[in-house]
Amino acid sequence: MRNKLRRFSRSFAIGFFVSLAIVYAASAQGSCPPGCKCHYVDNQFIVDCSGKATSVPPTGEPTDSPGATDEPGATREPRETPPNETPEPRPTNSSGTQFFDLHCVPLGAGDFGLSCPRNMYDIRSACGANLGCWIVYVRCADGCLSPTPKPGTGVGPLPCADVDFGGGGIQCTVAWDTRVSARIPPLPVGYLPFPRGIVYDAMQFNLPPLMVQGWQCSPPIDGWDPLAWAPSGNFRKLVFCLRWRQVKHPDPIPDPAPAWAQWTWDERPWGSPKGEFTLKREVNHTYVTSSAEKPTNGLNNLPSYQVQVRTYWIVEWKETWERREEICVHTGSAGDVCQGRLGMRKETRWLAEGRDGVADLREYGNGNFWASSTRIKTPWGADMNVLPVPVIEVQGVIEK
Helix, strand or coil: CCCCCCCCCHHHHCCCCCCCEEEEECCCEECCCCCEEEEEECCEEEEEECCCECCCCCCCCCCCCCCCCCCCCCCCCCCCCCCCCCCCCCCCCCCCCEEEEEEEEECCCCHHHCCCHHHEEEEEEEEECCCEEEEEEEEECCCCCCCCCCCCCCEECCCCCEEEEECCEEEEEECCCEEEEEECCCEECEEECCCCEECCCCEEEECCCCCECCCEECCCECCEECCCCEECCCEEEEEEEEEEEEECCCCCCCCCCCCCEEEECCCCCCCCCCEEEECCCEEEECCCCCCCCCCCCCHHHCCCEEEEEEEEEEEEEEEEEEEEEEEEEECCCCCCEECCEECEEEEEEEEEEEEEEEECHHHHCCCCCCEEECCEECCCCCEECCEEECEECCCCCCCC
């Protein structure tokens, strides 16, 4: 299972600076303490500190910056890309203590003993020379904006709790127990002359244009946060989808497929070639011996060469959902109050969001980015792993 957001319980909060690994969502804004690295990984803001750190200030150190009168919480657009450099720390006070604010930090419900709207927090830390760093306060945040995930999130693992891959199919577990699966579809294949070839006459084998499977989707799921990967009443109508898309060389770019298709002709020991990779939809092959004594699993149960067609596929995914947004709107009535502001009332709206990507199957033990399949649909509509091809010899007609 992939935990999409590391959450802090109240007991863990005491060691939260001691562990020196602090994880915030990409909407967190503010200064990075000295000796720490602040960067983005997988839509999470990470503050990784070195040196001493404590959860309480050392003896004699102040618990807030002198003369501080303003509260963090002004609405600002969330930063979408990692900062190029560490922000400058705030000016020091007379005791040499430096203060650092992080705004709109999403944590778990009830963390730090607080119950905050949308679980958003403001955290102030302080650092003193030769004393390390400590938490000054944790408060509920106001005016937070959540970044909207954008389509095309790229290549990587699937955003699922569990993934089962193998046997030409893949399955994802979404939310608690909803499963979405997709199997590589059968690829239609044909040959001429049909229904049987003739010895020493070239046969043409053909495939359709590259196939894209229809989306295989979950039913709508309410109450699940697809980013924090946890239950949440602030999300609804989550739909997760998978599909297989056929590829050919030189796609996909991270690990190109070897060809459009690999053909194995099931030839006699003296027949040649035994197989070949092709970069086109059509390929020719000539049999110099009939298919006598070959298996009889084809059309009309004639003895047939068991031609194998191997094609190449990648997994694409997408998900959409709606997120609850609570805002204060002006009403002009002094009796209305929203978050302590007169003449305003709270209004709830649902924002449509979504993201998509491509799965790297090497994340799940596969040898390549892509998967291969020999599943085909024959000209007579059968779903098989080989193409039965009968080949006959033409006898001369002798007239008296």
